[in-house]
Every structure is written in C-alpha cells, then in structure tokens.
Amino acid sequence: MPAIHLTDRAPEVGADELVAAMCPPPRFDGVRFDTYLPDPAQPSQSAALASCREFAGRIGTAPARRSWWRSLTGGERKPAGKPGLYLDGVFGVGKTHLLAAIWHAVPAPKAFGTFVELTHLVGALGFAETVRRLSGYRLLAIDEFELDDPGDTMLVTRLIAELTSAGVCVAATSNTLPDRLGEGRFAAGDFLREIHAMAERFEIVRVDGADYRHRGLPDAPDPVSDAELLARASAAPGASYDDFDALCAHLGTLHPSRYGKLVEGVSIVHLRGVRPATGQDVALRLVSFADRLYDRAVPVVVSGTPVSKLFTEEMLRGGYRKKYLRAISRLISLSRVSTDLDAEDVSPAPASPLRPA
Incomplete structure (x- = not known):
C-alpha cells in the first residue's frame, strides 16, 4: 500500500476557515475540569483547577456582547475581576487541558487557538477585521503563548488590549511569565511598557509539577x-x-x-x-x-x-x-x-x- 508523502501536500487555509477552526484540537475534545487529575504532591495544580473553574464561571454568568461599540461605551456588563487568566508552568503539567476545559465550560461565542494560529489570523484578516470578528466573543483562549519577535510583541499586546477593552476575556498558557516574554530572544527591554501593560490584564496562576x-x-x-x-x-x-x-x-x-x-x-x-x-x-x-x-x-x-x-x-x-x-x-x-x-x-x-x- 503506497504511503502518503507530506511533501506532496500544500494545504491552503482561508480566513473564514481559520475563524471556524478556532476550537480545541481533537486530542482535547473530551477534556473537562472533572477529567483533570491534580498531582497530590503539587498543591498548585488543585489551586489552578479551582482558579480556572472560577474564571469560567464568571464568564458564563456575564451576558454575551452583541457589539464592540456597545461594550466600549459601557452599554453591557463585563465580568468582574481581571479579564485575563494566565497559566504559567513547565510543559507536561496539564495547562492545555485546563485551557481547553475553560473553553468547553464557557458558552459561545468563543475561540481557541495557538499563538501562531492567532497571529496568522491577524495576517489573513487584517488587524481591524480580526478585532471586529472577535470583539463579540465571550472568550479567547490562547495556547503556547510566546513573543518571539518585536512585531509579534506589538501585534499581540495591542490585540489583547483592544479585545479586553471590548469585554472579551482572555485565557492563555505559557512556559514564561508575561512580564518575561521574549526574554533571551530579542531586545525585550525595548518593549517593557507594552509587555507590562499586557501583563496587568492577567491574573497569573502557577501550575507546578513534573512532565506527566x-x-x-x-x-x-x-x-x-x-x-x-x-x-x-x-x-x-x-x-x-x-x-x-x-x-x-x-x-x-x-x-x-x-x-x-x-x-x-x-x-x-x-x-x-x-x-x-x-x-x-x-x-x-x-x-x-x-x-x-x-x-x-x-x-x-x-x-x-x-x-x-x-x-x-x-x-x-x-x-x-x-x-x-x-x-x-x-x-x-x-x-x-x-x-x-x-x-x-x-x-x-x-x-x-x-x-x-
């Protein structure tokens, strides 16, 4: 039986397809808060689970925003507390599991994607159109959050500022604290104001442990x-x-x-x-x-x-x-x-x- 050659494939992904595909990948279809099994030796995992449940609950009780402008003018109530939740920890401790569980627990409209997928969405739609499409969402979940270059730093910090100001809640996972994003890769010090401004929008939740x-x-x-x-x-x-x-x-x-x-x-x-x-x-x-x-x-x-x-x-x-x-x-x-x-x-x-x- 002839095998498939990936080098023969050149898939195209259109802008509408990108938006429609913003949901957890197949591996995470069935994950929920109840299926996350905290390590008894790592109390931060149980604490993170509780924080994620609370965050999802706050979003779920807030009404969906029907328009960006109405949200900006104060016409609709936003969830209490910080608009962002940031899961920080080493790989293999279940951060993506928790992020997907948040997504599953929150009513639509909502979006889930990796950091790379999000930046590509902006490239495909343009910044203003991305903000317009996502500003009516309850939740944007960003997996593998990382800022590898100055352009991404300015793009994502501005995007998060626009969306959270419009009332969108943002949950993210990363191996790096938000005020240290980009460290060791580019001159992060030149962008500290933007990075710190973004970090202030997140409640930081540590998830400790060893790679399961x-x-x-x-x-x-x-x-x-x-x-x-x-x-x-x-x-x-x-x-x-x-x-x-x-x-x-x-x-x-x-x-x-x-x-x-x-x-x-x-x-x-x-x-x-x-x-x-x-x-x-x-x-x-x-x-x-x-x-x-x-x-x-x-x-x-x-x-x-x-x-x-x-x-x-x-x-x-x-x-x-x-x-x-x-x-x-x-x-x-x-x-x-x-x-x-x-x-x-x-x-x-x-x-x-x-x-x-």
Whole structure:
C-alpha cells in the first residue's frame, strides 16, 4: 500500500476557515475540569483547577456582547475581576487541558487557538477585521503563548488590549511569565511598557509539577532501520513516509498555521534519516510540527537519530530552550505510542492513552 508523502501536500487555509477552526484540537475534545487529575504532591495544580473553574464561571454568568461599540461605551456588563487568566508552568503539567476545559465550560461565542494560529489570523484578516470578528466573543483562549519577535510583541499586546477593552476575556498558557516574554530572544527591554501593560490584564496562576508524560517511563524508543521504516509505512493504512531533510525543506514553504491541515487524515508519521536540526529556523518549524502531531495524537516512527536528539546542545542552552524541551517531550510520547501499536498489532491512530497537557 503506497504511503502518503507530506511533501506532496500544500494545504491552503482561508480566513473564514481559520475563524471556524478556532476550537480545541481533537486530542482535547473530551477534556473537562472533572477529567483533570491534580498531582497530590503539587498543591498548585488543585489551586489552578479551582482558579480556572472560577474564571469560567464568571464568564458564563456575564451576558454575551452583541457589539464592540456597545461594550466600549459601557452599554453591557463585563465580568468582574481581571479579564485575563494566565497559566504559567513547565510543559507536561496539564495547562492545555485546563485551557481547553475553560473553553468547553464557557458558552459561545468563543475561540481557541495557538499563538501562531492567532497571529496568522491577524495576517489573513487584517488587524481591524480580526478585532471586529472577535470583539463579540465571550472568550479567547490562547495556547503556547510566546513573543518571539518585536512585531509579534506589538501585534499581540495591542490585540489583547483592544479585545479586553471590548469585554472579551482572555485565557492563555505559557512556559514564561508575561512580564518575561521574549526574554533571551530579542531586545525585550525595548518593549517593557507594552509587555507590562499586557501583563496587568492577567491574573497569573502557577501550575507546578513534573512532565506527566515521562514519570517513571523510558526514554525515546531506538530508531528503526530504513528498510523497516519503509515496510511499516507500506503496511499501515493512512501512514505517511517522508525523508526528514525533504520534510524540513517543505515545512519552510508553509506557514505553521497550515501544519495541522498538512497531517489531516494521517494515521502515523514515518520519517527517514532524522538528524539534529540545522538551524533555529528549521528547529522552530519542527516545534510547531510536533505540536500539531501531538494535538492530533498522530504516532511517529523514525530512522536515523532518536527524536530526543533532534535539537543540539547549543539550542537547548538558548532562548528557545523551553520550546525545544516541550517538543522533545511530545515527540517521545508519540514515539512510544507507535512502539505500543507495533507490539500490540492493532490499527494505528487510536485515541491517545495519555492525559492531554
């Protein structure tokens, strides 16, 4: 059976499709507050769960805003308290689970997207049109919040200011406190006023703990041979098979917001000749690609270098360290799922056995 080649795909995502798709990815369809299991050894997780319930409850009791102008002129009541909730903590402690649970608990209209998807929406619609479309929403949930360059800093801080002034509540997750966003990546000090102004709109909730995906579990599975990789890809319905370098080059031709559609319908990904990323631009695209695979619970099998060695030691010491470690964590998890599938001889792409995070 011929395998799918991701390098043959060039998905397009229109502006209306972007807006309609602003909901939690499939992995998080069934998450709710009741399905979040706080670690008894980490009191902050139970406290974060309570804060998220309270935040969602406040939004749910406020009337939906029918117009941006009426909200700005004080014609409609806004929820009490700060308009933003910011979940800060290391990867693998369930922040995205909590963010999706907030989204599920709040009545429509509402939107959920990654930071990259949000910036692409502004690029597709324009700033004013994005504000117009989202200003009537009760909630905007932003996952993987990060400011990697000055342009994004100015864009997102202004967008959040406009939307929260219009009465939209914003919930976000990140590995970095809001007043330290951009640190180690660009001259964040030049934008401190904008960053601090945005931070003041959020209640900051810390979520401590260890990465649940690897508690007491082994490291990444060993890569398979090229011959075995091809045999597996040929035998699995809906599988993809690509040369790693060719895929990296192909990802460079697509905006990261299109990566989700790139793997749509793929049951399991096979990558030949995996090796450490050759530069920060390639590495950051691989982070976004890994996030979209994880969102959709798509297992991964590789030949060449283990996924745990995808980023160089120099990269892991740099300003994007947290992003790279999150990607490694998720790819190891997806690689172990593929190993379990092979051992059990079952159909690929099952529901993930792991708690979303």
